[in-house]
Amino acid sequence: MSVFTIEAGLALLGLALLLLEAFKPDISRRTLGLTAIAGTTLALVLFIFAPHDTASLPGFIQPWHQLDSLAIFYKGFALVITILVLWLTLECAPYLTRFTVDGKLAEMFSLPLIVCAGMMWMASARDLVTVFVSLELVTVSFYVLVAFARKSAFSLEAGVKYLILGALSTGVLVYGIAWIYGATGTMSFDGIAKALANPATSKTTALFGAAVLLCGLGFKVAAAPFHMWVPDVYQGAPTPVTAFLSVGSKAAGFVVLTRALDAFMVEGSIIGSEIQALLLVIGSLTALLGSLPAMFQASVKRLLAYSSISHAGYLLLALACRESARFDLSSGGVVAFYLATYLPMTVLGFLGLGLMRANGLGEDIKDFTGLAKRNPLLALLMTISFASLAGLPLTAGFLGKLFVFLGLADHGYWGALSCAVIAAAAGFYYYFKTILAMYTTEGTDVPALTFSVPAKAVAGALALVILILGVYPKPLQKVLTSDRPAVVAK
Amino acid sequence: MITLGHYLVVSGMLFSLGLAGVIARRNIIIVYMCLEMMLSAANLALVGFSRFHLVNGLPDYTAQSLVFFTITVAAAEVAVGLAIIVALFRSKQSVDVESVTKLQG
Amino acid sequence: MSVLELIIALPLLAALAIWLGAPARAASLAATSINLILVLYTAVQYWGKTGLAFTYSRPILENPSLSFAVGADGISIILALLTTLVMLAAIWQIHDRPDIFYVSSLLIGGGALGAFLTTDIFFIYAFHELALIPTFLMIALHGRAEPAYRKAVAWKATIYLGVGSLVLLAGLVWLVLEFSGGSKLTFDLEALRSQARLNPLPDAKQAQIFFVLLLGFGSLVSLFPFHSWAAPAYATAPTPVAMLHSGVLKKFGLYGLIRIALPLLPHGAHVEWVQNALLLMLLGNILIMGLVTIHAKRLDDTLANSSVMHMGYIFLGIAAGTEIALKGAVILMFAHGISIALLFGLLGRMRNQLGTLEYNKLGGLASHAPAFTVLFAFGTFASIGLPGLTNFAGEVLIFLGNFTDFKAGVMTNLQWTVILALWGVVMSAVYMLRAYRSIFHGSPATGLFMIDPALSQRVPFIMLAATLLVTGCCPWLLLNLMKSAL
């Protein structure tokens, strides 16, 4: 079975669940949720055993889709995050239903499948048309998901903000695509790379197009100054959706960005150095604008939103560093590695938030007070998550940051490196602030918190992944470097 | 003779007007209409580029295919977007952008 | 599998076991005692040898090449010995406290052991950071002050150390990039060293990198002017944390300079501007912090500031960079670690029993608590640098090491600095003896009352004092472990 078939099947399953809920309203959300999880898990299993090369795709799709190691990695990534989000939704269902119409959750289980399919297609995209279509599939589904708990004023507000700003960015993106096409006369990344390597191509047109396109994509990955939506939307959206946005949507954005930049910054590109400089500027700015405001947040959820901006900054900086002869991971590889480390720690963070929410607690730092006493395991796991987000060594988060720093230093981008260091230092403050609250004991005679066994198991597994990746990253590196063909003809 | 430049200037003006509207207007419905205008500007640019990019003496149609996708996506966006705006109106009795300022800081 | 891996793993496993429900005191004492025996075993095995021993490497990443590589030479073994001794004492003296005291002590100690016994820069760095988290949490949560104040103190320390570590990371990354050579980035210290021997960098560049490392490592060691976190943190920290951090973990920065910076950048410290900067900073440590210590009105302030001050001497050894001075620096690191841990441990008991450490409320304790007084005297005179206790051997070697290239009649900046630093020895006698006088001497009726701790509670302090005496009378015990040229 080809990978494409699996993706299509996933999307169809999503549709089917949607219809099922519409026509058979008495179906329990548990059944729906478990079906979705089972379907995605099946897809994951099938995906693992499916042939992993472009030739295995159906012929009609091959001009638009490809299967390189990056694509495979991101597809797997998308499946894993979808499963986790579905499960988290199920776990948070009791409190989520309070904010939905009629206490229904059906779309919360079906739309993620469609998003997942969209992300998987995005990972394979070979040209801008595919990128646009799959990106919009994801974005439009997210409009619904963000505003889903619409009885909650926050969720609705987040939905409106995401809608307007997202649509604005779509407009910018398409306009950028138009100009790129105008400059290069093609939509495919290979073609664009070839045209940009040709000195005869109009540099100004290409620069204009690339700049606008990057603005559009920058919105998706929360790059400054297009990050304004992130804190509000992340805070307002239901927690599982926030996790999905922060990991899935961001990863999807970055895979597209990687592809686009591989084309823009191909060897001999006429616009390569400008784009690189832009990335450095934006990356530094993003890291700082994510970290600095985060220091004064009272809500952990909003704090994680800012943290996600800051991480986007590091990722952009990683993208700015093109391949180094001394470094096996290409910039795309570093980004993928970073995202792979980012997944467990962020999901674990949101998982903890969701679990606390499900226990009737708020999302503010003060709600974390005394967590260590109320549930030592959860406190430990959250500590691991935050420590990793802060980039403490022996956790996965440190390696990602280390690679970014290594890349920057290797290329001699000292200015960007100092910005990244300042951002990381500020990061220590706000992550540790939360950790400290968890272990503070004064004034906590609140009852112990309890969680289901699967919740413990999943959280524990994520923490374990963080620690294992932190001290034994070799397997992940293998996956990312195994057979990666040159994305672009050089 | 109408050249590519004419198309691009019109498209650019359309885009700018749309952007200005998005920034300046307070009614979300109108903001949404301005967003559609920006998409149209992009479509115009695409069509224009496509018309003047000749492959084997014929215009290149890949860009025009994207225009169709854009129109479709815009329709989907409107469907979802209006639903959300209606929900907003129901809960706030207003479609003013200033009615959604609770999340901040 | 190397014995060193076992040494690193034991405290961490014990911490895990306690978290899972094992009896805290028994588990941590067992783990640290076994560890002490293991470290002594390695010391005996290494006796008189040179080079790296007990090496073992497990690659965890190919390119950049990272591996969990352990290995020890004399310096590492001496510092591991310091760690296990202080850890055992710190854990032993815990009395009637929650389990987190044991767990954090084990984590800090385990982190320090990891930092001292691994030979991959990545893990050297990583283990040190690991040890910082419990330090931070313990100061903020169980420190001896108002919650708001102790949190502020913890924050200050953490931000300082965090920023310092990031600067350090930048410096280490720079090192790795400069010395990896060829086609592969490596974090392996030995590989970097051999590369540094083959292709040394130009002096100017060495100086730049050295300076970045100096700032990074320096702020971890409270090098002036990056020291203002240290005194309040030690004064506030719970006893075992104060013992372990000031005694052991702080030595990491110095260890890093000696193990990483100096061998890779042999000329870095001697380029004029770097050397002058270092000398000014360490004089700040010695003279300015000496005066600040003299001004202190409470025992915890005195000890905390003195610990900052004494770092200046070790930096002096590093600034000299000669073999004699460096060996002196290592001995002084060991000595200072033991003596300050002893003093902080005793201070903790005093604070528990007396409730105050202000000099004008104390006096005459020698009459009530003679054994306690003798133990405190060991710490006091060790800090003063009295011969017969280890600190003297370290200090005198550092001073001598600065004069090995002396030409009659021509004094270098380094040598002028030594002379000024010697005045610091006088100052440390001033404040330590003032403290000793106001706490222990005087009429028994003048101060608050305390009695000697029970014998079993005295054991850890006796162990530390005995270490000071034995290695102080026979510093060659330590020197024999450092046969290899530095």
Next chain:
Amino acid sequence: MHASIILLLPFFSALVILLGHRQLKGAAVLISVGSSIISFIACLALLAAADDKENTKLLLPFLDIGYLHANIDVLIDKQSRGMMFIVSFIGMLVHIFSLGYMKDDDAKPRFFGSLSLFMFSMTGIVLAGNLIMMFIFWELVGLSSYLLIGHWYQKASAAEACKKAFLTNRIGDFGFMIGILLLFGANGGSVNIEDLTTAFGPGGTLGIHAPGHSAGFTTAAALCIFLGAVGKSAQFPLHVWLPDAMEGPTPVSALIHAATMVAAGVYMLVRVRFLIEASPLAAEIIAGIGAVTALMAALMATQQNDIKRILAYSTLSQLGYMVMAVGAVAMSVQHGHELHGPNPGHPAMFHLYTHAFFKAMLFLGSGAIIYACHHEQDIWKMGGLRKHMPVTFYTFLIGTLALMGLPWITSGFYSKEAILGAAYDSGCSILFHSASLTALLTSFYMMRLVIVAFFGKSRTDSARHAKEVEVIMLLPLVILAVFSVFSAWKTFADTLQAYKPAHEEPHATVLFASIAAFLIGTGGAIYLYRGKDKDPINIKLFANKFYFDEIYAVIVRVCQDRLAWIVTALERVLVDGLVARLPTAIVARLGAATRMLQGGHLQGYTFLLGGGVIAVIYLVVFVLPRLGH
């Protein structure tokens, strides 16, 4: 072999007693006294095995890296053998005396432990074969002195005195260490005394005629080393600790603060006299400091009322004498007067040797008096003790006469005359005159002491009821009295390997000055003080010790405590402010400012987004290409 017994026996004794005295109880005393007796016997064996060859032997390793050999190695020569005899002999006697004197003390074991520690440290100084070893033990005698002065630490004055003694010595050690470092560096890594002697000797690399000789360096090294002696031997201006050190038990004052430890500075200066002889300036300064100390202390002694303090100032004065002799001898050597003989004696060492006996005797005698008078120390509250304590009186009188230098009979006469001779030979008449004046004052204040304390009628009850002390305390007095008289005699001195100058007939002027000083001083004291109940003279300046303590208190308050206060304030405000608080404040301000961007208004967001797009386009299309990236 002997050397290791002498050195290590007291060490183990001290270790065992200090660490386990609560378990040992009475046995501690036995261990300490026993070890002192065995040491003394070993010293006699050392004397018996005497040959004049000097040899340095490695005893124990200490620090041995590369070419640095700072080990415990002993230099056995005539100087160290003679000094060793004094130390172990007087040490043993003081141990025995203490058996009686400290009988009722609660902390007897601690006292004897510290005493053993002192014996160990002092032995180390005497035997030291290199300067680092000497420094090590130099510091250790400081510690034992600290412990012993502070033996009655419950008394505030004792607690302050021991601190003061240690700190003042620290200042001296500061210089000593610098001197050692300079010599270490210049001599290529060896601070072995024999090596240094060779290096500074004729044909050596550092001698006065060597090409590498640097006058500035030599003077600096000599003066730095001398600073060590200034501290330990309580020379001006670091003399202030010694009178306060009298807070310690009297046997301690006898042993440490009169006979041995304070003389260590002189011993050390004689050890390194090659260095002083290589620098004329240093020699002059040393002689000058010695003379000033001698004269000043003598003046102060004339107006003291505390018996131990009179003796303490007398000790200061005599130490000044010895130091002056070191300088004077060096000056005369520089003028071409070589000392005579194959192993020339040194006047300073000779005076040290005689002084040790009679001063120890005087202190022990005063101890007996204090013990008998129930810890009364004011001589004006004594009187008439001659009848109550005859043995003590006569021995005390012998000691006093020796100190005054009763011509031709007592040892003090010979050694003082040797020093006056050296001052005369130095070519500097001021030295000679001030030395003579000091001798006169010495006779005066000692006679004053004897008259006031022993003659006349008892002025208080405690003096009236004083009884002769027990035999175990008298025995050391008698033995020391014998030595006070005979120790300068040739046979005696030679057997004990005293460092006696092979002097020709004394110069007539010297002889005259010496005898005149004795007569005038004694006569004056008898005239002024006979039958007086209170002091007829009242010179505030002398009674208040030239106000040194007050001046130093001001210096410490201003230069140290006030400075510390200012520096602390600056450190908090400037260093902490600039390095820590300012950056944090900036970052915090930035954080707050960036938060303001996130106002929650959709229009604001769209504006920023649109503006961002335009900014990026402007940057990429117009700015970056110009920068030539």
